[in-house]
Amino acid sequence: MSTTAHVKKPGWVTVHVVNRAVAWLTRRGLSVWGSRVLAVRGRKSGQWRTTPVNLMTFDGQQYLVAPRGHVQWTHNMRAAGGGELHLGKKVDVFTATEVTDDDKVPLLRAYLERWKAEVGVFFDGVGPDSPEAELRRIAPDHPVFRVTVTN
Template identity: 85%
Template structure:
């Protein structure tokens, strides 16, 4: 696993884009599948939130980390789940990390849907790239299969 791979967001993403998407999502307006991910901090135990894109493939749901091994991925590994929020709807879930060999079709589906938004983080690999290219970048992009345990 390439734990060093992290693409930190720039000022515009942090202060404008992510805040706008999170604001809309908190009000129940999903932007292309957006949710607000809430995960407890692995050290503080405090809830941490960030906007994410919820991917559905063959009826199963996944969270992909386009920016690599960022804080929410470390927290997810430590606590094993969290909440996905859309307006007042909250889905509590458990998470299982997907192995690199299983990621190829998931990364392809993610890039087909959100390449315009996140393609820059995939080092030139896109939805039409060969499987070998997607497998090569798989260690840099954590993927979690989520299972909703309770909706409220």
């Protein structure tokens, strides 16, 4: 078994076209399927880092799921313990609590139900209709954070 963390780096089109377009719309107050611009302090530099994310509401709670795995924003989130979610001029300051692998199954299922067309390729063939065992298998590869708005 590999000890390397699961990461799926975005391609050029995603970085330079899709993410920029979604971030541009979101910064102007137009949410694309729950999109927000996440701002979190870098764990080494202390500088604010931003990336577009999908904010999911499940059972009255809000969550951020990392479809690409253990990427930079997830490492920064663990170190910072929270950040900001931007939609237009609205900024929600929040704290983040990482969800345990055992509690991720319904969250991953809900996330895939909503965004499978956009992110399904990053889940190794697992989808919203997959058996619980398959969702449990991929849970360690996809960090999930519960977001609690503090402002």
